[in-house]
Amino acid sequence: MTKPVYLDNHSTTQVDPRVVQAMLPYFTQHFGNAASKQHLFGWNAEAAVEKARHDVASLINASSEEIVFTSGATESINLTIKGVADEYRSRGNHIITVATEHSAVLDSVRKLERQGFDITILPVDNRGMVDSQTVKAAIRTDTILVSVMMANNEIGTIAPLKEIAACCKAQDVLFHTDATQAVGRIPVDVCILGVDLLSFSAHKMYGPKGVGALFVRLSKPSIRLATQLDGGGHERGLRSGTLNVPGIVGFGKACDLAGMEMKEEAIRVASLRNQLRDGLSDRVGDVWFNGHPEQTLPGNLNVIFSGVRADKLMMCVKDIAVSTGSACSSGSPEPSHVLLAIGVEKQDAGSSIRFGVGRFTTSEEIEYTIEQFGEAVRLERERTLNSYHYQPGKTLHETN
Numbered sequence: 221m222t223k224p225v226y227l228d229n230h231s232t233t234q235v236d237p238r239v240v241q242a243m244l245p246y247f248t249q250h251f252g253n254a255a256s257k258q259h260l261f262g263w264n265a266e267a268a269v270e271k272a273r274h275d276v277a278s279l280i281n282a283s284s285e286e287i288v289f290t291s292g293a294t295e296s297i298n299l300t301i302k303g304v305a306d307e308y309r310s311r312g313n314h315i316i317t318v319a320t321e322h323s324a325v326l327d328s329v330r331k332l333e334r335q336g337f338d339i340t341i342l343p344v345d346n347r348g349m350v351d352s353q354t355v356k357a358a359i360r361t362d363t364i365l366v367s368v369m370m371a372n373n374e375i376g377t378i379a380p381l382k383e384i385a386a387c388c389k390a391q392d393v394l395f396h397t398d399a400t401q402a403v404g405r406i407p408v409d410v411c412i413l414g415v416d417l418l419s420f421s422a423h424k425m426y427g428p429k430g431v432g433a434l435f436v437r438l439s440k441p442s443i444r445l446a447t448q449l450d451g452g453g454h455e456r457g458l459r460s461g462t463l464n465v466p467g468i469v470g471f472g473k474a475c476d477l478a479g480m481e482m483k484e485e486a487i488r489v490a491s492l493r494n495q496l497r498d499g500l501s502d503r504v505g506d507v508w509f510n511g512h513p514e515q516t517l518p519g520n521l522n523v524i525f526s527g528v529r530a531d532k533l534m535m536c537v538k539d540i541a542v543s544t545g546s547a548c549s550s551g552s553p554e555p556s557h558v559l560l561a562i563g564v565e566k567q568d569a570g571s572s573i574r575f576g577v578g579r580f581t582t583s584e585e586i587e588y589t590i591e592q593f594g595e596a597v598r599l600e601r602e603r604t605l606n607s608y609h610y611q612p613g614k615t616l617h618e619t620n
């Protein structure tokens with residue numbers, strides 16, 4: 221086993237060596253601009269991009285023309301939310317989303333709110349589940365967009381997208397999903413789900429950073445998006461800027477691999493996650509698991525180590541990479557908005573750690589993690605017990 225151990229696969233993933241191999245020729249040999257229509261360098265680059273577009277589209281059962289390449293899920297989400305808001309403002313100014321969304325969604329709608337849009341942020345239950353009837357009830361005649369994430373990046377909960385999409389369709393409202401944590405990990409089929417727009421990213425599925433995609437349904441309804449990046453009119457005029465050819469080739473390869481291996485991988489990853497969950501329960505005791513017991517991502521485990529501060533734990537277990545709260549908001553001491561939304565107390569949110577098992581995780585690494593966290597929690601509890609009165613089941617906070 222090599223250390224440090226990486227268990228933070230919701231933040232990003234290692235690029236699969238097979239993806240790196242596929243990308244390499246596009247840095248040196250085939251370095252052309254995919255928009256150069258007058259020579260072989262450009263044609264080669266364009267052919268590679270179109271092959272990748274096909275592979276990316278196939279993974280989610282879309283057609284190539286429905287894929288817009290971007291710099292990542294953040295950009296896809298911004299293009300969707302701001303693009304729909306700008307384009308459909310004359311029809312209405314109401315947008316619906318959910319409290320547990322990624323900051324790319326929440327910060328985009330907050331900005332629109334400051335510009336006069338009316339934003340509804342729906343609650344979730346204590347497992348992070350949003351109810352499709354709640355969505356249905358929130359839709360008004362002036363609603364122009366509903367955005368609900370497919371799988372949560374902190375607690376793994378998978379939303380009932382099909383039901384939600386049906387509610388939106390019945391009322392002629394566009395439906396977008398942030399499927400960044402879902403694509404490549406669980407089956408995603410835009411036809412079965414019935415979504416209009418879907419955002420995802422290569423680096424969450426063993427591809428490179430800095431490349432993502434937006435699925436935009438071609439017809440019924442035909443969707444107009446106001447561009448957010450203007451220029452040469454690349455990507456059917458929706459997203460100008462020279463294409464990241466090696467990145468896109470890597471994204472295509474990552475999708476290709478996911479399509480072939482996802483089924484077996486999900487079973488293996490879930491079994492490692494279960495090994496971690498059961499090991500922590502047995503070895504550590506007095507732990508709580510956040511999220512949904514069944515409707516969850518295979519590799520996700522979000523744990524509250526009762527009575528122990530997560531940042532203290534992480535200082536004790538330096539050679540295992542995990543995260544507290546969400547990586548995007550870590551660095552700030554604010555408790556995770558996702559945990560607060562599912563009703564976790566502020567002090568318990570500070571005791572939570574997110575583990576993300578992935579393609580390259582081994583059983584040996586899981587055993588080591590159980591051992592290391594077991595020992596660290598025991599020591600921390602002992603230490604706080606000495607200076608304060610720790611009682612199992614109760615949470616201490618701001619002890620020292």
Ligand SMILES: *Cc1c(COP(=O)(O)O)cnc(C)c1O
Binds near residue numbers: 230294398400424
């Ligand atoms: C990582 C992530 C994003 C942002 O993706 P980038 O490609 O890093 O911009 C958005 N939503 C979710 C759910 C994520 O996990």
